[in-house]
Amino acid sequence: MDELDIYVNLQPLDKPSGYPGGRRSTVKCRETFHTLEPNTAGPARSGARDGKKSSYRVAAVCLGLLCLLLLAGLITVVFQYTQGNSEWKMDMALLQTSYNNLTEERDQLQTSYNNLARERDQLQSSYGMLTKELDHVKNRWVRFSRSLYYISSVEKSWQESRDDCRNRGADLVIINSKEEQEFTRGLKKRLWIGLTDRETEGTWRWVDGTPLTKSYWASLEPNGASSDEDCAEIKMYNEETSWNDAPCDDRSFWICEK
Ligand code: 2F8
Ligand code: CA
Secondary structure, three states: OEEEEEEEEEOOOOOOOOOOOOOOEEEEEEEEEOOOOOOOOOHHHHHHHHHHHHHHHHHHHHHHHHHHHHHHHHHHHHHHHHHHHHHHHHHHHHHHHHHHHHHHHHHHHHHHHHHHHHHHHHHHHHHHHHHHHHHHHOOOEEEEOOEEEEEOOOOEOHHHHHHHHHHOOOEEOOOOOHHHHHHHHOOOOOEEEEEEEEEEOOEEEEOOOOEOOOOOEOOOOOOOOOOOOOEEEEOOOOOOOOEEEEOOOOOEEEEEEO
């Protein structure tokens, strides 16, 4: 901390200086400076102070420019962030729209698929009914007593023949009356019938599980002549007793009943 002593001559204003009757007083003023030194060295010292001041000004201007630069950078960053943010929002909105459209399309496809599946089932059912009707139209089904009979036009094993009958809503024929026996042998064809002892050798049962009570075996049948003969057929149709047991894998025509 520096001190500067200033001495001031005080005189009354209405009397000229040096007036003999006047009283000369001297007041000592003391002033305290914290940063600036008193100009005690004349013009040289004042020039140095001016140089310092201009340095401060330059520094202040630089500082101001730096602040402006920082502000501009900050504004740019904020602008870019805002811009990027809005682009991201637009992308999200587009994605959401695409997702919604795809969901809608998927639902429409699902509906179409369900409708097509329903139509396919209806067509399948119609096809089955038409096939049955065609069979009747072609006289493939013959009515006798209270049943309908289907005589195959191709040959298959006993099991395949039975499967075909079941696919037609029927089964291999069960012969349980003299009239039915006469009707079937009257077809004059070698045919698989719905009788087998595959479950228990020697115990013949009809395809509905009922045991054989009245039989029409040909003479010396069933004999299991060739290896395993577990399925029954109409063979000697010219005889009243016309049945024979034969290997189930042999291929033959068959007769269904429903
Ligand atoms: O003579 C009856 C006898 O005839 C054939 O065997 C030689 C039959 N075999 C086949 O149909 C495969 C037997 O079942 C039948 O008993
Ligand atoms: Ca036999």
